[in-house]
Amino acid sequence: MTDDLHYLSLHEAAACIADRSLSPVTLVDACIARCTALQPTHHAFITLTFEAARAAARVAQQEIAAGRYRGPLHGIPIAHKDILLTAGVRTTAHSRLLQDWVPDRDAVAVQLLDQAGAISLGKTACHEFAFGTPDVDEPFPAARNPWNTAHMPGSSSSGSGVAVAAGMVMAATGTDTGGSVRHPAAACGIVGMKPTYGRVSLEGVIPLAPSLDHVGPLTRTVRDNALMLQALAGQGAPDFSVRLGSPVRGMRIGVPGRFIATVDHTAEVSAAFDRALALLQDLGVALVNIDPEGLDAAFDAANLIIAYEAAQYHHDDLQRQPEKFGPALRQRLMRGAALSDADYAAARARAAELKQTYAALFADGLDAIASPGREAPAETMEQLYANPAGKRGITNRIYSLTGSPAITLSMGFSATGLPLAIQLAAAHGAEPLLYQLADAYECSAGWSKLHP
Structure with a gap:
């Protein structure tokens, strides 16, 4: 101990x-x-x-x-x-x-x-x-x-x-x-x-x-x-640990290479992701290049849905006591309140299409899909204060829309000692498989043994 x-x-x-x-x-x-x-x-x-x-x-x-x-x-x-x-x-x-x-x-x-x-x-x-x-x-x-x-x-x-x-x-x-x-x-x-x-x-x-x-x-x-x-x-859930420790050899992992290349990842993130994919291959995983439709619109569609639904929930308080909200949230809620029902319906339609696209990918034999978990090491707080609306978590939004299970874990560190991450996602209900794959990667990579 x-x-x-x-x-x-x-x-x-x-x-x-x-x-x-x-x-x-x-x-x-x-x-x-x-x-x-x-x-x-x-x-x-x-x-x-x-x-x-x-x-x-x-x-x-x-x-x-x-x-x-x-x-x-x-x-x-x-x-x-x-x-x-x-x-x-x-x-x-x-x-x-x-x-x-x-x-x-x-x-x-x-x-x-x-x-x-x-x-x-x-x-x-x-x-x-x-x-x-x-x-x-x-x-x-x-x-x-x-x-x-x-x-x-x-x-x-x-x-x-x-x-x-x-x-x-x-x-x-x-x-x-x-x-x-x-x-x-x-x-x-x-x-x-x-x-x-x-x-x-x-x-x-x-x-x-x-x-x-x-x-x-x-x-x-x-x-x-x-x-x-x-x-x-709660009760009735599957055993999420049942596949831990089982070999992952033969799994097929999709990599949306074209889309990942359109995201502004730092060179350190891209290099770490390449190393993570190579490690997965060493474990016997087969990598499959995929190019699903709808990824380029996913970030904006998710943000629109979030803003619209958040504005609906906070409507009364925003009208009665706007001063109780911080300036950044107040502005976001006001932008959400300005969205039309038609805007929202269109974003929901894009989400439904993306969900069907990903269901088909998994049904066709993909076990999981990999992407970087974040575009860059964490910014300074001063950078966050100066640019609170910057694009972050672009690949995360995909699985917000599809509802698929998605897990993020460490894939190394930047030159300045800040964590970098990989994201893995699987079909609806496939958390046991996702944990199996993530655990195999984690045990081989060893990053979880390091602490601040």
């Missing part, structure tokens, strides 16, 4: 808790110490719940001692993105509008993780209502990248990505509408899964764009991610 308990993988910590060589109390205390040390510089959390976490750890320890072990999340420290409702714990959506709101119920995702025995250390920072951008005048400090705190950590599940990568918790929830689990995973060098649309309940999650919203887990390893999704998906 490592001396740095906070950097145990979730599955390693679970094994130690199960054989009673590590107590939940000790593990939670180690993560609380880590949070206390890093929160002043990393700003991963909005609300910390240490006393409740310590009490839950004592209960977990008593249950395990009495033979009532609930499974691999029992006693594991986690955190929740601050747009998931938590009964009795402030839920702000990182906005002045909800700055002091305390819900009286939990999101279903929170309930399921509680039932699995996970222990929340608090609510993590995000972009305002998962749609704004950091601002120097926002009510809570913006989260900072743990590899270099002068840089941004990805959006919008920013604090969740930071908390996991920095060892403040072992896993966290996030939400993903246009890439907001996968983007911080890419920027922070961890694993983020956007499951199949509808796989995880959205009940009790503050909406951004309901037709594209997903809840997904952020973890430090693929194996850990599968364990988190198992709890989040």
